Amino acid sequence: MIDFRYHLVSLIAVFLAVALGIVIGTTQLNGGVLDNLQTQVSGLQEDKRVLESQTQQLQGQLDDVGRFEEAVGPTLVQGALSGRSVVLVIGNGDVPADVVEGTTALLGTAGATVTGSIRLTADYGDPASERSLQAYLAGPGRPPGLTLPETGDTGELVAAMLAQVLMVPGAGGAGAGTTPDQASTSSVLAGLEELDVLSKDTSSVSPADFAVFLTAGAYTRDDAGDRNARIVQLVTALDQQGSGAVVAGDPASAQDGGLVAAIRGDATVSPGISTVDNVDTAAGRVSTVLAAAAEGRGTSGAYGIGEDTQPVPPPAP
16 A cells, blocks of 8 residues: 555655746746846837937927027018007916017017007806996996997997907997097996906006907816807907907917817807917917908908918918
């Protein structure tokens, strides 16, 4: 009879053989796998270094282009708006200060007088502000002589009121060339500032021939469409009351929820209002100034880097 110890020794020998086979096999396999992985990692590291170098080169080229655009911008717009005036409207707090300053400086180089700057607050177009706005529109604080449309749409009424005090009527309109009363302009802006729907970025704001509306980013809340619709009403009123309006934003403003996208997507509005989708660049600011000049010639368009846009407005004939 086979002794139990024989069985035990046999079992131990089998397990040792299996374990030894696993160790030897794994060691051989790991060596090949590790070598392969190390080769792949080395290749990826080299690719990363190449891509970083290419990125630096491209960024350097972009910086050179930006410096070139900054340098030639004043020459390109020289005299384009000579003798004309522009009021700036800043649509939200996301518009960078350097965009406002750069646009203002370039308008001055083009010969335009910038008559002031106002900034809309988050409460502009907010349904929660409608009751206070309706009370102001119907109250004694509203300056006499303003002709408002017969509608119950608060946004349309506020837009019409602002347009009448901010814009010098354009050619062909009622009162063409007649500058609105400065007292009315100051009164309306003060009243709306009291209601926290806008603020003045400059100490004084006077009526102008053109409006340049600066925007950035996009609304992401459920009421994005309604808020943009209120601002589109304002831009439309400014455009129709004066000699033209330009809405200039960054690339995000040309995406869903952005004001530029809202205007370009509205077939009834887009033909008459110029839009720019890269005002955060020197080229975009040049386009904004030239677009205002083109508005004065009765030409509107979509400019920038987005789909179905022109790089820059057409030159004066």
